[in-house]
Amino acid sequence: MNNKDIILKEKFINHFSKVFEEKLIQEIIKVGHFNTMKSGQLLIDIGDDLTHIPLIFEGTAKVIRHIKIDGELVLYYLKPGDTCAVSFINCIESKKSVFEVIIETDMSAVFIPVDIIDEWLVTYKSWRRYIIDSYHFRLMEMLESIDGLAFTNLHERLFKYLTDKVKRNNKKILQVTHQELANDMNTSRVVISRIIKQLQDEGKIISTRNKIKVLDINT
DNA sequence: ACATTAAGTGATT
């Protein structure tokens, strides 16, 4: 194991030592491979065969649903401590991915080979808990997204999107273009620009080229 | 200085 791996291993232990029992931690270190990915990189594409499951301990990734050729929508985000829960079924059934996953902020994760994750479900209680909780959590996030789509107007949805992003990254200044927001929310850039202007007039944000500063985090 | 890319705007559906 080289230097980089040792640092990653430490970070992994920091994040997961309270989640998994010691024996499992050791096993993960033994069979998983540690890796880092840069912001903007494609982690999983639609149609990919999933051979490994990532356990994220640094950075964030967004899970995107594609509809038709240029329709796309961000479903939810993965944070440290998360895994790509939907891919478990994919792995066990050896199906192809129906989502795209893109790194939002530089990410570190340990990738577990598929054949082992199934075994662990029966051998490790903490693993089973983690997977079940993970599924539950994803389902809740998905519900939140659906609620947003069905019962909230774009104005509020966009503001929520921005504040969520701030919370995830712990940075009040976001590096995004109106076009990127439009893509994530499956709308047009012009519409985003107009809402951004409204939000700015309301004093909730300050927007400049490529940057949006979120001023009031509450509400 | 020039080209490229991001953002603003009015009109139309």
Place this chain on the structure above:
DNA sequence: AATCACTTAATGT
């Protein structure tokens, strides 16, 4: 709220 057809502003080379 989407699309078009611009204009204006910011940035890279």
